[in-house]
Amino acid sequence: MSQKHKVVVIGSGNWGSTIGKILAENTREHSELFEENVSMWVFDEDVDVPDDKTLRDQLGDKPVKLTHAINTVHQNLKYLPGIKLPVNLIANPDLQDTVKGASILVFNLPHQFISKTLDQIDHQHLPYARGISCIKGVDVADGTVTLYSEMIMEKLGIYCGSLSGANIAPEVAAENLCETTIGYDGPPMDYKQPDGSPQDNLIKVDEQRQSKSKPSHVKLHPVPQTYPHVDSGLLKKLFSRPYFNVNVVRDVSGVALGGALKNIIALAAGFVTGKGWGENTKAAVIRIGVLEMVRFGRIWFPQSVDERTFTEESAGIADLVTSASAGRNFRSACHAVEKGVSVDEIEKTELGGQKLQGTSTTRAVYEFLEKQGQREQFPLFVFVYDILEGRTTIDSLPEVLDKESKIKAY
Amino acid sequence: MSQKHKVVVIGSGNWGSTIGKILAENTREHSELFEENVSMWVFDEDVDVPDDKTLRDQLGDKPVKLTHAINTVHQNLKYLPGIKLPVNLIANPDLQDTVKGASILVFNLPHQFISKTLDQIDHQHLPYARGISCIKGVDVADGTVTLYSEMIMEKLGIYCGSLSGANIAPEVAAENLCETTIGYDGPPMDYKQPDGSPQDNLIKVDEQRQSKSKPSHVKLHPVPQTYPHVDSGLLKKLFSRPYFNVNVVRDVSGVALGGALKNIIALAAGFVTGKGWGENTKAAVIRIGVLEMVRFGRIWFPQSVDERTFTEESAGIADLVTSASAGRNFRSACHAVEKGVSVDEIEKTELGGQKLQGTSTTRAVYEFLEKQGQREQFPLFVFVYDILEGRTTIDSLPEVLDKESKIKAY
Structure with a gap:
């Protein structure tokens, strides 16, 4: 395998920044599988610099851009103050630039922004990327219920699993012991179509496994064989920390x-x-x-x-x-x-x-x-x-x- | 059906008194099924009378017997003070006298006393009585585990179900809304032996349904047809209150x-x-x-x-x-x-x-x-x-x- 996965996070609230911290700790630890730097898309805004000598020595005492603060003092001063972020977690205010070339996209933003954000990505991601949604909530419209993992799948045309658990963000950020669950049932690298025919370029998502109220009709691009397999083992390496115990199950919807x-x-x-x-x-x-x-x-x-x-x-x-x-x-x-x-x-x-x-x-x-x-x-x-x-x-x-x-x- | 069930409670701690209260409220409400008075066996002891005019007018200011206090002021001054007990819940310091003639025995005492108490009953109960154990814990000896419902079944030779739930006693006594579960899978009144032969006098307890570590070999007397059926409907009438929601399942062991x-x-x-x-x-x-x-x-x-x-x-x-x-x-x-x-x-x-x-x-x-x-x-x-x-x-x-x-x- 000649290519490493490029991992990015979309969203930088307290939970987004915490997940970004975990990912960046792990890409550094498993540099044989992942590029070390993790880009985090940040909706940029001006933030005040707290009255703290170390911070003001580096940032001054005037309001600064949140991305600049994260990349300089390695703290999310607004949403996760006091928590040291890894230096290889890089804030990026440009959404399309963040997702470019990424093979694993982790979504972690408030559910009311997800639909618009997916549109703004404007298909700048790799067509064969894989996603994990950490977004809580369901989207209801016209008597149908859509999970955000499904919405991502449909809008971006990429397979998307989900992550959820007893994870109050500040406690995880403080590295208090906890657990989480990843639902992932993506097609394997050596996928064959159900009729046994040689793999064509697009994989049909099994409709049976989708919501009964609104089955989706996405076709997926296979991940090139040059990448490490995206499977439960790889996801554990990407998300598990000594303080963050990950269990991977197949039930994305649950x-x-x-x-x-x-x-x-x-x-x-x-x-x-x-x-x-x-x-x-x-x-x-x-x-x-x-x-x-x-x-x-x-x-x-x-x-x-x-x-x-x-x-x-x-x-x-x-x-x-x-x-x-x-x-x-x-x-x-x-x-x-x-x-x-x-x-x-x-x-x-x-x-x-x-x-x-x-x-x-x-x-x-x-x-x-x-x-x-x-x-x-x-x-x-x-x-x-x-x-x-x-x-x-x-x-x-x-x-x-x-x-x-x-x-x-x- | 010409006979009513006589219901008794063995034990009078805070949970025993609370269950006694519930039973006495229900025997009065369903007097077509149950005798109104519920006897509660109390391990008698001297208790101080609190400095309260109403209580001292009735009990004096010297220590009194707990049973006398319960039957006079209708409060368990020691274990459930401040809660009014029904007047038809009658404290009895004599264990054998309490169980005599009872067709439904409810056990609610600390697990360390259960074995000795069962011995002291000395088979003064009706042979065809049915029991419900509210006792928490398991008895472990010689590498076997015995549920208290099983121990009651073996020692008294009566079928015994179990009751357990999210039931912190003082909250139930205060009539805060909650739920409980009764496990009951006793033989029906029209029980036939598994080989289809006419019912003989004793019913074998299905060994398959007992603990694997120590199957029991109890034979049960059928309840006379003159009594109302002891089934989930009857148990709901006996234990349910507007503030105490009962679900009956077959899984006694669970x-x-x-x-x-x-x-x-x-x-x-x-x-x-x-x-x-x-x-x-x-x-x-x-x-x-x-x-x-x-x-x-x-x-x-x-x-x-x-x-x-x-x-x-x-x-x-x-x-x-x-x-x-x-x-x-x-x-x-x-x-x-x-x-x-x-x-x-x-x-x-x-x-x-x-x-x-x-x-x-x-x-x-x-x-x-x-x-x-x-x-x-x-x-x-x-x-x-x-x-x-x-x-x-x-x-x-x-x-x-x-x-x-x-x-x-x-």
């Missing part, structure tokens, strides 16, 4: 869905805690949340989702437990009930108008359930939506438990 | 095992939190704990355990999440790491020498794993034991994650 749906349940857990109901009640909400995640996967991703992703993987139960105990969705929902106001109100007063992932996911999933005529199969998801809309309050939770116990084992 | 093994994992979660590692790490420990619970069930209860009990029921994941966030095992382990002392030391200094459920279960399970030659299949359980014994510290957790990820999917 990994992506877990990261999206858990935020609905985190809101429910916050409502319960705000009500003062304690750990037993929260545990009931988490348990029912897992059941509805599994059910969601079974109905709309019957061929691709492995329910063990929800019940046994970091991207499932572990991420859910973490999100239902900490994180913005949980806390905001908790405050809303404590103060007797809506979550919308909390977004305005406490988050400066920033929207929570959980509220947009809940509304998107509700719209989808309604169009698909499946609301009654998801009493908890619908309940969270109804609370957000002011149609009910957390006091009606007993009815949800009741409805859930009447839904037959799936 | 329900009992969940309640026992979760305490090992609660200790691990406490160690992690004491170390200051945060939610991501705790979620990893919980996730691995579920995997080891499932594996334990698969190896030693292959016919009886349904792994969904661990991943989907209140007795599994929900109870585990609760125990890993609150409760004495979690808190004591957390304090031990924070103070740099052993858990044994915490038991001495903070618990007045009282032993935690988690430490005894961890040691019992370790002894069992060792005798069965299966230690390497349970890296987390063994790790908790090693920490308790001072052989390692929580700092070695990364090795546990590593070992776990190398154990092939079960």
